[in-house]
Amino acid sequence: MDLPIKWDRILLPRQGTDLTKWAVVACDQYTASPEYWEKVKSEVGGAPSSLNLILPEVYLGRDEAARAVKIGATMKEYVAAGIFDIVDDGVILVERTTTCHNTGAKKTRRGFMVAVDLEAYSFAHEDRAAIRATEGTVVERLPPRAAVREQCDLELPHIMQLVDDPEDNLIAPLFEMDGRVLYDFELMAGGGRLRGKLVDGRVHVEAALNKLLADSIDRYGSSFLFGVGDGNHSLAAAQSVWKKTRDPKARYALCEVVNIYDKGLEFEPIHRVVFGVNAEDLKKFLLSSLRAERSKPPQKNNKADCFADARNSDYNLIADGEKMNIALPKDPIEAVAFVQKALDDYGGEIDYIHGKEDLEALCGRGRGNVGILLPAMPKDALFPYCAAKGALPRKTFSMGEAYEKRYYMEARKIRG
16 A cells, blocks of 8 residues: 655744744643643743644634634735745654753653554544544544534644664664754743754655555554554544545645653553542442452453452552552553543543643542542554554543643644
8 A cells, every 4th residue: 555644845933933832732731720721821921932833732612713713814914925945855853852840860761753544533433544542532622622623724744653663774874964053942831942954865765664564564454653642632633624625635644653662651541530429429339349340251362360369459449538558450551441441431521631640639538539649551563553552541541641742833734
């Protein structure tokens, strides 16, 4: 099959732009912290910024249609004012260095920019597309994103595509090539440093991707080139707009490609907190559900006891300040699947929390909330699981903390 990618013109802020004010974090971060986005707005002021070209999800449900129209108009203003320089050759390499806010440890993630073919993407659980969603897609979340994209002449991506490349034959050689530095600056709000370089690497990328595509067919029995790591709902919304408009430019979506084995890429667990429920009743429901789950006959080729021993583990349940351990499935993916289904069955308002300390704060005594700490899944389990079983349960993992997520830097024309 043909590679599901396209080399296209990429737009970058012109020389002299304050890039620290230009680049802001992905729109789906800090959704419960309007103060974060207000601080960003204050820091940007009247400077050109990607903040004016996106809709942070913290504002969903608040004049979305008017905001979408304003975003589209601002894009036209920026283009007319000559805000962008055009890069129409080579490969843009992206190097992101972050510092852990707790330990001070540094790490660097490396990738490159390319547009992917939305005709080769699917989030349907049973599909075996070359570009696949790695977690469940909530279709109700797509219309607001699609409505914004329909107003836009440009796209600014926070989508990250993962490749299963244990020998690092795709990306590592690109960073050994000589090239021209395009940008190198500090990101706002503790986001670290972002560096971009242009290299003559398209021939290498295409050869390496063809090899990975062939390997995936041998390994999994079907083509599986990219697994969507971040921005799956944005990719799904982009696909819906392409199907509606059939504008050739809209058929593709700009993404950053990263090797899942990159040392700077970490999988973090996503914990659950439940609001507006009786903590004692929910605790009893979870324990009852676990007893029922354990009583089921073991599936073929599974060990008889696939549940952790509650006596030999740290706590994983906080019910109104009370900490205890419940015997969740040992497999991290199965643990997430069990907890998510149980909470969906029970009801209540669920939020998804990245840090243990944040969860503890939300579930302290007197708060009345229930939190479930979930284990992290190993990176090397992602592609085999998705190839065999389809997308993971929703919110199984996160690629780093919120401040480590992709910041908007590049743009691409998607209309006309």
